Amino acid sequence: MENLEEQIKLLVELQGLDTHIFKLEDAMEAIPASINKMEEAFKEKSINLKKLEDETKALQLKRKEKEGELEGKEGTIKKYQSQLYQVKTNKEYSALQEEIGRVKADNSLIEEDIIKIFDQVDVVNKKIAKEKELLKQEEANLATDKAKRNEEAGQIKKELDGLKAQRDNLAAKIDKKILLRYERIVKNKDGLAVVPVANDSCQGCFRVMPPQVINEIRMKKDLVICENCARILYIEE
Numbered sequence: 001m002e003n004l005e006e007q008i009k010l011l012v013e014l015q016g017l018d019t020h021i022f023k024l025e026d027a028m029e030a031i032p033a034s035i036n037k038m039e040e041a042f043k044e045k046s047i048n049l050k051k052l053e054d055e056t057k058a059l060q061l062k063r064k065e066k067e068g069e070l071e072g073k074e075g076t077i078k079k080y081q082s083q084l085y086q087v088k089t090n091k092e093y094s095a096l097q098e099e100i101g102r103v104k105a106d107n108s109l110i111e112e113d114i115i116k117i118f119d120q121v122d123v124v125n126k127k128i129a130k131e132k133e134l135l136k137q138e139e140a141n142l143a144t145d146k147a148k149r150n151e152e153a154g155q156i157k158k159e160l161d162g163l164k165a166q167r168d169n170l171a172a173k174i175d176k177k178i179l180l181r182y183e184r185i186v187k188n189k190d191g192l193a194v195v196p197v198a199n200d201s202c203q204g205c206f207r208v209m210p211p212q213v214i215n216e217i218r219m220k221k222d223l224v225i226c227e228n229c230a231r232i233l234y235i236e237e
């Protein structure tokens, strides 16, 4: 292989670019997921408001029930009162009076309940107003965070475009066969195809390399591949 030394230098440079590119691509891919997560978290926060609104609805329903009950009992009292004019005996009269008194007592209890419900609705409505204020703030935060992430994506995209153009230029200088080999290893080895040997060991898999292999790398006659992890080896000058 002619000028292998130069080819290896180019490969090392290519690996550096690719490592950077892969990192940026990962960061880019993570952005939609992180925006999704923010939106989910926001939805989670609005559950509280929904609960409070349901609570008010339930209280209003209860109030209407009580008011209906009260109306019914008022009708009963009126009926009894008109019956007072028709009774024949004192005993019947006082029994009816007693009954009227009982229903009136019931009614004042129901009225108290209704007032309590009004108070409860007040409390819940205040909580709702507070929650809405909070959510408004959260919504504004969400919009800001989303805009930030999108801006970040734009910047990453710009940087990636630059790096890829740089990569194309570099790849054009590399021998086609060597480049193909490199691409294949990058694909199979998690994006890392070219690794240095340091302290006598492959920095891809950390297996110790025999002196003979290290000699071969130094001779720069042919590409030397780690027998253990199949990556291209070089020695940093």
Ligand SMILES: [Zn+2]
Pocket: 202, 203, 204, 205, 206, 207, 226, 227, 228, 229, 230, 231
């Ligand atoms: Zn290795």
